[in-house]
Amino acid sequence: MLVALLALQAGSLVAPAYACGCGAMIPGRGARIGVDRETSAVHWDERTRTERIVMRFTVRGDADQAAWVMPVPHRADVRLGDPALFDALERLTAPAYRDRDHFWPRSGDWPFSSGDTDGVAGAAPPTARAPGVGVVGRERLGPFDVARLTATDPDALGDWLHRNGFELPDRLAAELRPYVERRWEYVAVRLAPEQAGAPLRGALDPLRITFANDTPVYPMRLSRLARTPQALDLYVLSGHRMEPRDRIGGDRPAVTFAGTLDAPDGAVAELTGRAPVFLTAVEQSFPVPARIDDDHTLVRAAADTPYRTVYYTDRLLTLGGVPAWLLALGGAALLTVAGVLVAVRARRANGGVRSAA
Template identity: 75%
Template sequence: MLVALLALQLGSLVAPAYACGCGAMVTDRMARIGIDRETSAVHWDERTGTEQIVMRFTVHGDADRAAWIMPVPHRADVTLGDPALFDELAGLTAPEHRDRDYFWPRGKDWPFAWGDADGAGAAPPPGAGGVGVVGRERLGPFDVARLTATDPTALSGWLHRNGFELSDRLADGLRPYVERKWEYVAVRLAPQKTGETLYGTLDPLRISFPNDRPVYPMRLSRLATTPQSLGLFVLSGHRMEPRGSIGGDRPEVLFAGAVDRPSGALAELAGAGPVFLTAVDQSFPEPSRIDDDHELVRAAADTPYREIVWHDRLWTVGEVPVWLIAVAGGPLLLAAGTYAGTRSRRARAGVRSAP
């Protein structure tokens, strides 16, 4: 079993991370890199027609450099994001915890067993044929290049000149974006200190671009060979939802609610005024079935929603279970009633027999 588990761990580490939820990760042939987690926040301002995507990756492997490509519908600006944003979003969307009592003992209760009675359950995230570099800057550990391309194979040439290789599958995956004349954000990831590897949680990147309708690029995730999951925080003037499932399970809303006074990193992203926050989660058991990007549309109503996690506990009075009081107290009450009835009958009989 230990050998099998070790083989699984090594297999997951060696597998190339050609795609993640919103882009493509490539490295050289001798290095390994994988995405443990991807967290994204999307802010769409309908008044200005501006979309912002903040992404944070947690990676593992032995690569000392990698490249990540994200297609965008229009010319993009790239800056470093605030890591505190995701802590704030997680706090705002955390499930509500409630206690509820039950009467009869269960498997973890005496007399069945000794143990914890708590349980949890949930109730109802350029030039033709070439690459044009429209901007390049160093942002922390990232070397960011903003590119235009009319031929997906041209991206392969740019990556090759910068020390990376674009797989044939990824080149084919980029073709629909080339046909729609999208542009690309190409990011070289490299540790700030020589000799270090890319490992752990990286600084988030914030990508901003004009857009008349919010979209979250997902098509490249069809190249993944293992099941994928997507978690999105969507910030806008109203409750938002994906238009369709695009080949995955039905998207599940984990939170929906208005944030009247954003503060901190959230205010920096969405502004200080009221904003509606929607958290969506979706699974893709078969990534090859992903057939489009997520278009985010306004829901029918701004109905608030929050997950509830129930903590069940045995109903007690003090330290004594109520069921035990009821079971033990029943015979006592019956005996007391019988005794009182007998005394009453005897008393009436004594009154009738008196001279």
């Protein structure tokens, strides 16, 4: 078993990280990189038709540089995000823990067990121009070297990245074609630690990408290239409860939190402003990434129904340390005995009266 686990771990590390939740991650030649976790937040401002996506990667491997490509529907502004944002969102959407009493004994309760147990249930830097590619901007943001590109040919985008030191999976050009046909643009990022030669490991600084959009989307199509199951953890902040329109080839999206933030502050306010905003947290699994057939379109839910995941600790109901069911049965037994005694006395009394007559 140990050998199998080690082989599985090595395989997951060596396998190219062709895709993550909203883009393609490509290590340099001979290097290894894996994305342990990707957490993203989408802020949709319906009034200004502006979408902001903030994402944070936690990576592992021995690669000292990697390229990452994300399609965007319009010209994008890219800057560093606040690392405190996701800590704040995790606190706001944390599940509730409550006690729940049950009357009849269950497995683990006396007399079925001598011990007491509780059951828990719960719901690259741009250095050249390739044909068909326009470099519209370049910034150095912490460990990221960011290029904003236009592309009229997916092969041209692949050539541009290749000239900047990265080899792409053969299928990536084909997967980029739908974006080219819709005339989307790209954010191409070279990830490189500030200390030259150091490997990319741990949680990277978050990136914040802002662009105009008539309908909020979360790009997912490139994740179909992944060779291992994918998971999406997404926070959506908008004027109303927002949810993915459909499954796009994965399991049914599950809402783990929905509620209004009356007075956002800190990193959340920096992203959304201080006006009330509705926060929806969504989780989704993609057991077979090849089935992903589109990007997520985020739509308004039928109602702004609040929701929070609740984990219950089930406890046997007791009164004064005695199980309530035992007291109830004992009381019922006493009442039964008392009733029988009353009936016997009444019958004897009636019999004595008849004898006297």
